[in-house]
Amino acid sequence: MTSVKPLLIDNLNFRYHSRETLAIKNISLSVDAGQVLLIAGASGCGKTTLARCINGLIPRSYKGELTGEILLNGKDVTKLSLAQVSQIVGTVLQDPERQILGTKVANEVAFGLENLSLPREEIIERVAEALDHLKIPQLLNRETFHLSGGEKQKVALAGVLAMRPSILLLDEPLASLDPASAQDALDIIRSLADEGMTVLMVEHRVEDVLRIHPENAIFMMDGEIKYYGPTSGFDKTVDYHEVKLPAEMIIERAKVDPAPQRLTTLRKETVVGRGKQMGEPLVMFEDIAFWYEEGRPVLHNVNFTINRGDVIAVLGPNGAGKTTLVKHAIGLLKPKSGRMTIDGKDSSQTSVAQIAQTLGYVFQSPSHMLFAPTVEEELAFGPTNLKHSKEVIPQEVANALEIVNLSGHEKYPPLALSFGQQKRVSIAAILAMQSRILVMDEPTAGQDYKNYLGFMDSILQMPGFDAILFITHDIDMAVIYANRVIMVNDGTLVCDAAPPEALKKFDFLRKNRLVPTSLLKTNLDLLPKTGRFYSAEELAHVVH
């Protein structure tokens, strides 16, 4: 066979109709069969636009000005019909929840084949084949809504594979998965490539992807390719603030840069709960149990205390009870047995609104709570509900905005702000209520590396919180930010200790569906010298 490349892009430019500037500029690349190409870059770098050009959504669904050429197996993508493109390029989108269209797994996997109007017998055969290939035949008759995140991802992938594409395009496939499921997904992707599939993987979690040794990598910034070549040369050119590289690479690179500000200014212990009696118990869980159905406890034997000065990371597999635990803390659920006290008061006697004066809950996605026409009104919502007096509310709002660094945005509509700013508005909404304990569910989900470090840094430097508790899948969040780790599995606490103690046994981590990261390993290696955990950027300067 002559060397017709599965994918060849030549000097591609694209501008959305609604924008002034080009979304991607001068993109040229090619990929061979059986290879994995990693496309990395921070949000807004143009990687999603590039993906849309390859799978034909541009210019069909997203209109704009396209120049240059994309050849799929030697054929110009703009000359192919969407039905033809869909059988060459299979795309898995970021959020499996929104791309799974079938009520049942069988219908979902069959969807594309139904649209191609294949005979029913062939559809049934191909559905079974795709599920077998991913080793999930047992899911065939399950309802898609009730699948776990990892299962949903595999079902979405099966739906694409059933169409027998030769190129697989994955847009941030790891974003919504827990570490063990992410590793699982990566292994599957590698084996598909080894069987001859061409794989394009858009991802900013570079560290994880490097584990499956992509043949080539691209680093994008401002719509342009800044690096394109073998993965081995990747670490020299890539901006380590933009994407998540392995810790060793960051340390190597960060040594020559000035020390991060975080190191020299305030550290977490000195900010959270500062100026008050540290270690004072604020919230106490005593032998808490909870169930929806008698005999099937979601939580049992839960005992722990949130003390002033705590920065607690709650880790554990999906469905282990982390969210249920946190819902108890903020009073959305009341324990079926046991006792919970907040500031010495029994939670069964207090309403959610009363608890909100002490504990503020920030949800994963700010769009689940923002509703008001202006930032000012958004922030006044909580204090007004809590019957704060009309005189103090404007002051509370102003203070909260100043802390999150959004002063001057009072009259902006919150929904028109950037994602990062929306997140900060949602934190300010809690600050305005004068809640002293901040509770966050997956605070960094859906954000790239640079944004999530910036976001967590700023929260930990905000005055006003007595304690912080966050749920996360990301061990590195616990390593960098927490001074205490709580691990939940099967509805109970399996560990409650300082990060070095909680995270040192890798077997134990794996049992809880966590995967040790390079940052954790490096920190553990250096622990005798450092005495505590640091971020990779800090380590570069702490250890010489």
Place this chain on the structure above:
Amino acid sequence: MLVAWRYKQRNSLLQSFDPRAWIIFFSCFLAGTVVFWDFRYLLFFFAIALLFVFTSRIPWKDMSRAWLFIIGFILFFSVLTFFTGRGGMELYTTEHTLTKLVATFQIFGWTPTLNITAEKTMYAVSMLIRVFSIASMTILIPYSFNPAHYGIIFRGLGLPDKVAYGMDLTMRFIPTFGRDFSLTMDAQKARGYEIEKLGGGLFAQVRKLAPLIVPVTIHAIAGSEDIIDAMDLRAFGVGPRTWLEKLTYRKRDYMLIGFGVVILLVSVALSLLGFGKFWVPAFLIG
């Protein structure tokens, strides 16, 4: 779980039919019930409804909430109509008072008086039987039809692919929508929002629902972009599609459709011939 499908395979009489046949039958049934005002005729439809309910094999505890809601709703409006005496005025012109209830108190000089007439009573009874028959049949649908089959049912009834698939998509995203709703509810509760304490006029109440409605709507709109992309990427709408699920009419389905059509034709014929009009038993008029 906030939203759970009530459907289960129960081997009931209703489920023994092809859903398309049952929908056709149901439509004929509906049309039949609305042409009659004579409660003796309506009893026939009521009997059919009861037959399906009692053979549905749905445990009472699964349906109790739906039933109590419907019963409460129907009784409330029937009683309201009965007391106010509105409704049915076009059906009868003279009324025969059975008894007269006179209140023992006065409101601003007016003594509330209630004339219970034979016509009003029969009107209420007829209405009750009709609405109850329709409600009983309707209530069974979500318990008996597989949510994965709505698309093919409507395709099979002749709707175009795109519209029929819309039914499937709706079924798919109802639970997602429900979960988004409960997340937003939790988020706002954690900000001291208490939906129980909604007060004020209608407009004020709607305004106070904004913290729930706005985020849920925005989320649904944002999510729909992904949904559309996912459909485009898998070639939706490029041509006629195959449906994985297959429904086949059997003999009993044709019989059910035939029965439905007979009911419809006979009902229309009877009502055109003047049968089944509003009827009051002679002994009530005396």
